[in-house]
Amino acid sequence: MEVTKRPGGRSARVRDAVRKATLAELAEHGFRGLTVENVAERSGVHKTTVYRRWGNVEGLIADALELAAGEPWPIPDTGTVEGDLRGVVELVRSGFEDPELGPVSSAFVAAAMQSPEAARALHAFFEARHDQSAQVVRRGVERGELPVTVDAREVIRVAVAPVYYRLFVAHESVSRRDADRAADAALAAARAGVL
Amino acid sequence: MEVTKRPGGRSARVRDAVRKATLAELAEHGFRGLTVENVAERSGVHKTTVYRRWGNVEGLIADALELAAGEPWPIPDTGTVEGDLRGVVELVRSGFEDPELGPVSSAFVAAAMQSPEAARALHAFFEARHDQSAQVVRRGVERGELPVTVDAREVIRVAVAPVYYRLFVAHESVSRRDADRAADAALAAARAGVL
DNA sequence: CTCCAATCGCAACGGGTGTAGCTTTAGTGT
DNA sequence: ACACTAAAGCTACACCCGTTGCGATTGGAG
Numbered sequence: 318m319e320v321t322k323r324p325g326g327r328s329a330r331v332r333d334a335v336r337k338a339t340l341a342e343l344a345e346h347g348f349r350g351l352t353v354e355n356v357a358e359r360s361g362v363h364k365t366t367v368y369r370r371w372g373n374v375e376g377l378i379a380d381a382l383e384l385a386a387g388e389p390w391p392i393p394d395t396g397t398v399e400g401d402l403r404g405v406v407e408l409v410r411s412g413f414e415d416p417e418l419g420p421v422s423s424a425f426v427a428a429a430m431q432s433p434e435a436a437r438a439l440h441a442f443f444e445a446r447h448d449q450s451a452q453v454v455r456r457g458v459e460r461g462e463l464p465v466t467v468d469a470r471e472v473i474r475v476a477v478a479p480v481y482y483r484l485f486v487a488h489e490s491v492s493r494r495d496a497d498r499a500a501d502a503a504l505a506a507a508r509a510g511v512l
Numbered sequence: 513m514e515v516t517k518r519p520g521g522r523s524a525r526v527r528d529a530v531r532k533a534t535l536a537e538l539a540e541h542g543f544r545g546l547t548v549e550n551v552a553e554r555s556g557v558h559k560t561t562v563y564r565r566w567g568n569v570e571g572l573i574a575d576a577l578e579l580a581a582g583e584p585w586p587i588p589d590t591g592t593v594e595g596d597l598r599g600v601v602e603l604v605r606s607g608f609e610d611p612e613l614g615p616v617s618s619a620f621v622a623a624a625m626q627s628p629e630a631a632r633a634l635h636a637f638f639e640a641r642h643d644q645s646a647q648v649v650r651r652g653v654e655r656g657e658l659p660v661t662v663d664a665r666e667v668i669r670v671a672v673a674p675v676y677y678r679l680f681v682a683h684e685s686v687s688r689r690d691a692d693r694a695a696d697a698a699l700a701a702a703r704a705g706v707l
Numbered sequence: 708c709t710c711c712a713a714t715c716g717c718a719a720c721g722g723g724t725g726t727a728g729c730t731t732t733a734g735t736g737t
Numbered sequence: 738a739c740a741c742t743a744a745a746g747c748t749a750c751a752c753c754c755g756t757t758g759c760g761a762t763t764g765g766a767g
Contacts, residue, residue, distance in 0.1 A: 328713085328714065328715090328763095328764085331714090331715080348625075348626065349626050352753090352754080353754080353755080354753085354754075354755095362715085362716095363715065363716050363717075364716095364717095364754095364755085365715080365716070365717075365755095365756085365757090366714080366715050366716075368754095368755065368756075369714085369715085370714090373755085423625075426625070426680075426681055427622075427625045427626060429681075429683060430618075430621070430622040430625060430680060431543065431544055431622060436683045437683070439681075439682070439683055440682060440683040440684065443681070443682040443683075447682075471693070474674055474677065474678070474682070475670075475673075475674055475694065475697050477677070478670075478673035478674040478676070478677035478678075478694075479669055479670050479673040481673070481676070481677050481681045482669065482672070482673035482676050482677060483669070483673075485621075485625060485680065485681065486621055486624075486634075486638070486676045486680065487634070487635060487638040487642075487669070488624060488631045488632075488634055488635040488638075489635065489638075498666070498706065498707065499670065499673075501701070501706045502670050502697070502698065502701035502706050502707055503697065503701075504706075505700055505701040505704035505706045506696070506697035506698075506700040506701050508704075509700035509703075509704065511693065511696045511697050511699075511700045512693065512697055522732085522733065522734075522744075522745075523734085523743085523744065523745085526744090526745075547723090547724080548724080548725080549723080549724075549725095557745080557746095558745065558746050558747075559724095559725085559746095560725090560726080560727095560745080560746075560747080561744080561745050561746070563724095563725065563726075564744085564745085565744090565745095568725085
């Protein structure tokens with residue numbers, strides 16, 4: 318992020334207002350319906366100001382994304398790798414199903430597909446998420462449930478990938494059972510020493 | 513697709529010209545750079561005509577997508593499930609790496625994320641692809657390499673999902689080794705009876 | 708308290724996208 | 738051949754997005 322030369326006062330207020338408005342607009346109208354003008358009006362900040370500081374719609378999203386990347390999320394701890402991994406995947410699935418979070422998250426993915434800036438932000442976001450989630454795999458290794466050679470982050474990737482694939486590429490629905498199955502498949506591969 | 517009342521002659525020519533132009537523009541400038549005007553100019557068809565028949569950019573993509581869905585693709589036949597499945601995944605990976613096909617395919621995915629029309633078209637496309645690819649799994653079952661309870665299409669999904677996930681969601685690079693590993697993981701899960 | 712630079716608000720405008728009304732062209736049936 | 742009509746071409750325009758130049762405001766340093 319750029320260095321804010323005047324972090325206190327109006328600049329900060331403007332920034333917060335715009336961020337909030339971006340998330341609200343995203344939740345209401347999705348990525349397609351997100352325009353700089355609407356965000357400006359909703360936030361009470363002048364259009365020109367938003368253009369100057371954020372550049373365009375993708376800039377708004379990239380900024381909101383960095384905000385979201387900072388927030389931690391609840392890593393499950395059920396006592397077994399199987400339960401934990403299922404929990405992680407289910408968390409992803411249900412997140413996109415949530416009527417409030419879903420559209421926002423989807424918008425992030427859509428935006429990253431068109432804007433290098435948003436893509437970089439999303440990449441960093443998943444980097445962080447993978448690191449956090451990999452913890453459930455590492456715990457499994459410590460318990461002796463998985464071979465020590467396992468690539469923890471890769472297990473997470475393989476586990477969640479089918480959910481994203483169904484949602485954003487093949488455009489199929491994703492049931493809880495589908496999510497469980499994806500987690501189980503990653504686990505089976507890990508146990509077999511493939512990952 | 514809609515019923516063409518005058519399938520022969522000019523209408524058909526216009527349609528072909530626009531489809532060709534769409535693909536060409538897509539290959540050159542990607543989804544972001546695709547505009548109705550450019551397609552109109554390149555195809556020699558008037559702007560208003562394109563708007564009337566295709567409505568907008570997403571309509572153009574959905575149409576081109578249906579065209580692409582019809583084309584078959586080379587299913588590998590190496591003699592083992594492992595080789596075949598790796599071949600399928602590698603075909604996907606290298607397809608997106610190809611300087612000509614890559615941008616077009618990516619555009620399809622991006623467009624489907626914003627347009628219900630394109631989403632439906634892409635869904636149908638993958639439905640067909642999965643059916644074709646599942647054949648390598650079914651052959652494996654016949655050879656006794658996999659349990660008969662296996663869900664052939666699900667194996668395909670799990671095998672290719674990590675490639676798409678890396679490319680379009682996490683925005684990571686995908687090496688050939690990554691592709692192989694994804695195929696092997698799906699196979700291990702299938703052998704373990706999870707899929 | 709005062710000054711000054713950073714930031715924001717404002718009004719006007721240029722460019723491009725999508726639309727409307729009408730005319731012209733060319734398939735299709737008799 | 739001829740008439741009929743669906744479909745494409747054409748012109749003009751309304752609208753919206755993003756930009757620019759300038760003046761007003763505000764936060765922070767001394």
